[in-house]
Amino acid sequence: MTHSLMRTLCLSPLLAPLEESELRQVAAASRNRRLAPGELLFAHGQQDRHFYILQRGRIALQLRMSPGRRCQGKVRIVLDRPGQTLGWSALVRAERISASARALEATSLVAVDLGRLTQAELFVKVCRRLVQQLYGLLQGAGICPPDLQTLLALGLPG
Numbered sequence: 001m002t003h004s005l006m007r008t009l010c011l012s013p014l015l016a017p018l019e020e021s022e023l024r025q026v027a028a029a030s031r032n033r034r035l036a037p038g039e040l041l042f043a044h045g046q047q048d049r050h051f052y053i054l055q056r057g058r059i060a061l062q063l064r065m066s067p068g069r070r071c072q073g074k075v076r077i078v079l080d081r082p083g084q085t086l087g088w089s090a091l092v093r094a095e096r097i098s099a100s101a102r103a104l105e106a107t108s109l110v111a112v113d114l115g116r117l118t119q120a121e122l123f124v125k126v127c128r129r130l131v132q133q134l135y136g137l138l139q140g141a142g143i144c145p146p147d148l149q150t151l152l153a154l155g156l157p158g
Contacts (some may be wrong), residue, residue, distance in 0.1 A: 029116035069131025
């Protein structure tokens, strides 16, 4: 495990609250990933069991929410702060929320493989925080209203 990888995990608001032993488990499930300018990290509808933490660079994130009871619309968000997180397809049905991500410049990320988080309690803790973070993005973009019922329904069929 590299020092920069562990530092990135600690800088992430998603993972910073974890205990050191939990961070080490996340680090063991992680690898560094580099993108060239214009390179696609993932495309709409693509399933992936990773989530990504920005180390440096800029990523254009396109989110589309299919019409549902409470949330709908699309938005483009530029992620440019170290520690920002993206990649929720392992947790949310692609027909509900679809995303694509493309590097706007040379970009470094940490890719965390959710399938390698073998401790159930840690897996649930990280997944819960990922869904909360996604909901915060959707709410901030005006796609979802601020209520708990909407947050809980994100992964359910529309």
